[in-house]
Amino acid sequence: MTSAERSAGAVQIHARVVATFGRQLLIEHADRVWQATRRGKRGDVVVGDCVRASIAAADQASIESIVPRTTLLFRTDEYRTKELAANIDQVIVVFAARPAFNRWFIWKALVAADAAGIDALIVRNKTDLAEGDDASAFLQQLSRLGWRTLSLSAKADAGPSRELLMRDIAGRKSLMVGQSGMGKSTLLNLLLPDAHVRTQEYSQRLNAGKQTTTDSRWFSIDAESALVDTPGFQEFGLAHLSASEIAATFPEFKHLLGHCRFADCSHLKEPSCAIREALAQDGIAPERYEFYRSLAAVPAA
Numbered sequence: 156m157t158s159a160e161r162s163a164g165a166v167q168i169h170a171r172v173v174a175t176f177g178r179q180l181l182i183e184h185a186d187r188v189w190q191a192t193r194r195g196k197r198g199d200v201v202v203g204d205c206v207r208a209s210i211a212a213a214d215q216a217s218i219e220s221i222v223p224r225t226t227l228l229f230r231t232d233e234y235r236t237k238e239l240a241a242n243i244d245q246v247i248v249v250f251a252a253r254p255a256f257n258r259w260f261i262w263k264a265l266v267a268a269d270a271a272g273i274d275a276l277i278v279r280n281k282t283d284l285a286e287g288d289d290a291s292a293f294l295q296q297l298s299r300l301g302w303r304t305l306s307l308s309a310k311a312d313a314g315p316s317r318e319l320l321m322r323d324i325a326g327r328k329s330l331m332v333g334q335s336g337m338g339k340s341t342l343l344n345l346l347l348p349d350a351h352v353r354t355q356e357y358s359q360r361l362n363a364g365k366q367t368t369t370d371s372r373w374f375s376i377d378a379e380s381a382l383v384d385t386p387g388f389q390e391f392g393l394a395h396l397s398a399s400e401i402a403a404t405f406p407e408f409k410h411l412l413g414h415c416r417f418a419d420c421s422h423l424k425e426p427s428c429a430i431r432e433a434l435a436q437d438g439i440a441p442e443r444y445e446f447y448r449s450l451a452a453v454p455a456a
């Protein structure tokens with residue numbers, strides 16, 4: 156990012172949007188944070204955006220424009236499609252044996268990441284907890300399908316867990332997602348010891364006080380690396396994606412796509428469907444196909 160430059164009287168900066176709360180925005184540049192407003196437009200700025208802004212007062216800035224995004228990650232909730240963050244290059248999906256994890260939530264997050272052109276890393280946390288072998292078997296299934304996976308315990312094995320994760324975080328802009336209670340904030344604090352201080356500062360500057368925020372928070376690590384924390388949500392809807400966009404994200408479908416009789420095969424009912432033939436021959440796990448069917452059978456909104 157370029158340093159502050161003076162043009163036409165006002166100081167202009169390139170800054171990163173690090174937090175939002177309603178219409179209020181916080182932007183960061185060279186370790187400084189400004190409150191910002193978006194002149195003229197409403198709601199088009201997302202956490203992670205790089206923006207051009209002019210400094211109006213000591214801690215007040217006005218956003219002039221948004222730099223084109225490299226990526227934009229979406230999820231859909233029961234009301235609308237919402238942007239989670241811009242300019243992310245890795246989604247870290249966190250899950251644990253307790254509270255009970257939801258496979259479909261994790262698979263949906265992986266679909267959303269791949270559809271947005273973003274790499275994924277799956278982290279199984281809380282390995283210190285006694286469990287049935289569900290979490291570990293699930294992680295193995297994901298690994299067999301080709302995803303990068305890690306097993307750790309943020310609490311019982313903090314040092315080694317930190318070291319392990321740091322390797323995958325250095326040089327990347329990562330966003331953590333997971334159901335509530337899986338340990339995202341614990342991991343964030345482990346990786347960025349001052350994260351809770353920064354979180355408080357964000358809340359104060361946004362007048363969000365103790366209110367639970369529903370938006371993502373961007374934590375810069377260095378010029379190339381950042382971690383984005385998202386609030387826990389129970390659903391990771393994909394209504395913004397079409398059936399063919401969804402099918403294209405399934406690793407076990409990839410070598411079969413294009414081999415169905417019909418070029419626009421939905422893999423739901425057409426004859427001579429390469430996907431359903433693979434399913435019949437145990438080449439695709441029935442629960443994965445069932446997951447695909449549930450997503451593809453609902454027309455995209």
Ligand SMILES: Nc1nc2c(ncn2[C@@H]2O[C@H](COP(=O)(O)OP(=O)(O)OP(=O)(O)O)[C@@H](O)[C@H]2O)c(=O)[nH]1
Nearest residue numbers: 281308309310311335336337338339340341386387
């Ligand atoms: N036993 C155990 N508990 C952990 C571990 N990591 C986190 N926890 C606990 O799990 C609980 C939830 O952790 P959080 O970090 O708040 O979870 P979160 O994913 O940020 O949850 P939301 O903010 O609600 O989305 C806390 O009580 C943590 O102390 C771990 O490795 N082992």
Ligand SMILES: [Mg+2]
Nearest residue numbers: 339340386387
């Ligand atoms: Mg949290």
Ligand SMILES: [Zn+2]
Nearest residue numbers: 415420422428
């Ligand atoms: Zn097909």
